[in-house]
Amino acid sequence: MIPLGGLEEVGRNMTVFEYENDIVILDMGLQFPEEDMPGIDYIIPNIAYLKGKERNIKAVIFSHGHLDHIGAAPILLEKLGHPPIVGRPLTVAMIKHRQEDYKPNTAKSLKVIMVKNIKDKFKFGAFRVSFFPIDHSIMDAVGILIQTPTATVIHPGDWTLEKNSLGQPLLNYSFLAQMKRPTVLMLESLGAIDVRTSATTEEMQKNIHKIVSEAPGRVIIGTFSSQIERIGWIISLAEELKKKVALDGYSMKMNIGIAQELGYIKAAKGTLIKIEDIDKYPDNKTIVIATGAQGEGNAVLSRIISGSHRYVKIKKADTVVLSSSIIPGNERTIQKLKDGLYRQCDNVIHGNIMDIHVSGHGNRQDIAYMLKQIKPDYFIPVYAYHYMLKESAKLAQTLGFLEKNIFILDNGRVAEFDKNGGRITDQKVPADYVFVDGLGIGDISHVVLRDRQMMAEDGMIVVIATIDTKKGKLVQNPDLISRGFIHMKENKKLVEETRMEAKKIFKDNLKGEVDENYFKDRIRNEIGKFLYQKTQRRPMVLPVIIQV
Template sequence: MVKSKTKSNRPRRFPQGDRLSKQPSLAPSPLLESETRSQRPAGQGTRHRTHRRRTQDRRPANNFNQPQKTVFNQDGKLKVIVLGGNEEVGRNMTVLEYENDIIIIDMGLQFPEEDMPGIDYIIPNIEYLKGKVKKIRGVFITHGHYDHIGAIPHLIGQLNNPIIYSSDLTLAMISKRQEDFKSNGDLRLQAVTTNDVIKAGVFTVSFFGVSHNIPTSMGIVVDTPLGKIVHTGDFKLSLESSGDTPSEIDKIAALSGQKVLALLADSTNASQPGHQLSESEIQVNLDEIIRNAKGRLIIGTFASLLSRIQQIVWAAEKLGKKITFDGYSMKTNVEIAQSLGYLKMKKGTLISLKEIDDYPKNKIIIMCTGAQGEGRAVLMRIANQEHRSLKIEPADTVVFSSSVVPGNERSVQRLKDSIYRLGAEVIHYQMVDIHAGGHAKAEDLKFLLKLVQPEYFVPIEGNHSFLRMHAKIAEATGINPLKIFVADNGQVIEFTKKGGRLTSTKVPSDYVFVDGLGVGDVSNIVIRDRQMMAADGMIVVIATIRGKTGQLVQNPDLISRGFIYMKENKELVEATRKKVRSILKDYNPKTSANDAYIKEKIRNEIGKFLFQKTERRPMVLPVIIEV
């Protein structure tokens, strides 16, 4: 077992377990030659010490694409429930349940929308699983982006800390994030490769490599008593190795000869026609921009976009330039990827931020976080002239090497405007191809569907419109429309030996908000209150009355925050006080329920009164003090 905590800051390699057998390749492809496979029972993950596997737990390895010989009861029901990710971009989490066994795929977060003031992020609702924790045989993570791993620190303990299976890079990122939640205890982590097979109750789980914009991304194949469930994770189809891990197309193609009961596939770019850009095209354009830069290059991108970081490192080394990184999460990810061999960098390429003035300006590349316009990220602080050491100069070129996440358009535009005002040149993906998304477009999705030939199809990961577009693509490839299930979050898809159906049953899947240290203690009502205060402010009405008589001791006090400036609105203030006095005539100190009644009356009538006067609806907070 390996603990998630480490004594040093250096990321640790996670044990891979024993290789128990060697299998011949499935197709004449270098991707599959000399593969080794091992099958490990769930429940034997890694903690602080290496755990010796008992002889009786060893099982012969399974060929990835061969039917399982183990015979299970096929009279049960297989449930597929997407708890998050099907009505938004983010908080991805899928549950597979067969009788007394459950596995979970991904456990991510979603960043808040602009109308969610004060919220840090949103995580899946796991109410459905809380009475079933003894059935959970493992959590399988497709890759290391926060929309797939970000909720783990908040949820894994509530699920009795099941083993988390993923690649060594992904586990290192999970472990590093767990260090920010020291009170949560240790995680049980077990590394796998795409050659491994894991036994998890009635499920047999195997993996295939996919291209995404972070190394070691994987799709997952789950053998169930009723057939195979294929989950793509985030993916695009690529055979290149320019910054990305090539997709294991041969493994995916070999699935078509088996009974693939259902394909669950990434829908993020289903509305985008054509094929995804190749990374080799992006590399050419990045090389050109880096070569022609007259001054410093400041490149903003996602902290976890390791494929892009690798491409820029290659270009810098080719052109004799130096790189520095700024932003805690980016520096952390670079350190982890370097230590595990997933980011290659020659000695002398990397310099510290303090050293940039030691070199000619046209030899400096600064890679940083904040390309999405995040308020406190590095690029925004540079643009707002709040960075402790970096100031925009007229000869600088600022490159946005990422697409804009839906919902961030306005903040990104404001960021660009601020940079333009400071005189720098701005280059973004709409001007030149400097970003290839990590998600397959329509033609690639069509190719995958024809390759796998599933009996049922379930589009996942994306807003409802994305899922619908993906469903249309599936129908165009010949899949029976009655066997295409567009499910909302929480909607139960059920399979039996007689077939599958999208049921009307829904399990809880509403937002769980994380606000500072609070998890789930902020409800939609609180969000509405915050929206109201953000839009129209608030006004506090303080009435001091005599407890025996109910008479006002003094004129009601008003406190305005974000509503009006009281010194400039004396007439409105006095009219409001007069209205409060008239309401308090009904106050009866001898009736215990009267306080609540009067407060509600003040809230409603003062709210209506102020709207009539201002056409704004501030939050009204009545306070009654008895003396």
């Protein structure tokens, strides 16, 4: 058992299960870049361990259609020779669309094994795979059972516990305690530190119904494009209230289009309108459902707030609803989003003041419920930051689980199970970040990223020295170009001092062949040191030497 991602971050979820010469893989997710990763589009798992084992891969199973579970699929499936993929209809449809975005007309290369019924069972080499129902924030999400000759893995994927009005879970997982022993529960533990009581779908729908029905003007709802069931319910609500719905955002339109094709969402003719037609209807008869509730720079909601959206401008009478939770790491951008909304609109509603969102992730109490119901022999918390995994492990111990049977793994760390039991081994496979930047996959190293960080923090300065090799001296004083470091017109004294400092480097006779590397190193070191003394900043120094 080898996690290639998802155990030290939120995202990049991918786990390899290997028995002798047979391999099955669970999920191929991406991770969105952090603030200190300028220019990076997203991050994918490192599959170096699987090189040379492509023929052993019997199947890649996808638990659901969120990008942190399917986002890397087009790239990784191609690199692994397109092994069969297994998933529910919506999940497979979303993978196909992502494949087409990656390389048009290539979705036909996917070898699909459709899970038509939750009771379907498959045999992939030594692995017997079946499924069980779970609650999550996207339709067609499933839990996975992987039975091997030595252990049974129970993996709910991403999950939550939907409850009734009495606070009782709608799904019972006690049947999983009857699986063939030993059982290994790999449980997503993102909510291990969340002690709040989760809202129910019934409460959320009641609140959104009240907001939409009483809104004096337009209603603008920001949510995840993957919240297909919720969006479908809002469309039905709009029909009930005789309102029109405009969807905006590429992923929003794509996901709802897929759901309509599969029959998961049915909208009466005329309910859905184009965003460019929104002004043709009275404000109190329109609902906009848009992406961007996480404050993403180019997403619809951010463009509406900045005034750059072509068709929607915020009005004081609008009601803006942020129906989503905060993804860890996005706290700052969401705070800016809220500030921008409150400056322009008098009716902003979010999860801090009303239950208008149901999380797709179980909280601490829910994790305890799952552990009590499933009663696994081994517990491996997954899909969260390390401290969350630790908290989940501590919770399990309070419930009577033995510490030696709780495994907290790092990405790449190998866990083994045989007739003698389970253990964490000393073996670790490559699991470092693989950066995707434009069309480049893995060609951005940590050195390149460090250079970008340096330029983002302190800028850069180019020192250009032109040498007349016949006369053995500089043609003129070195030229300087500053980007992101200083404004040269406002810092003429520093610019001139830097030129003179650079000129000193070339005071010796320069006739004949010039060792450019020697002078470039001196420029980098001496000008870098000089500028730090003058400014307490460390811009990237780029030397350029021209010989004439």
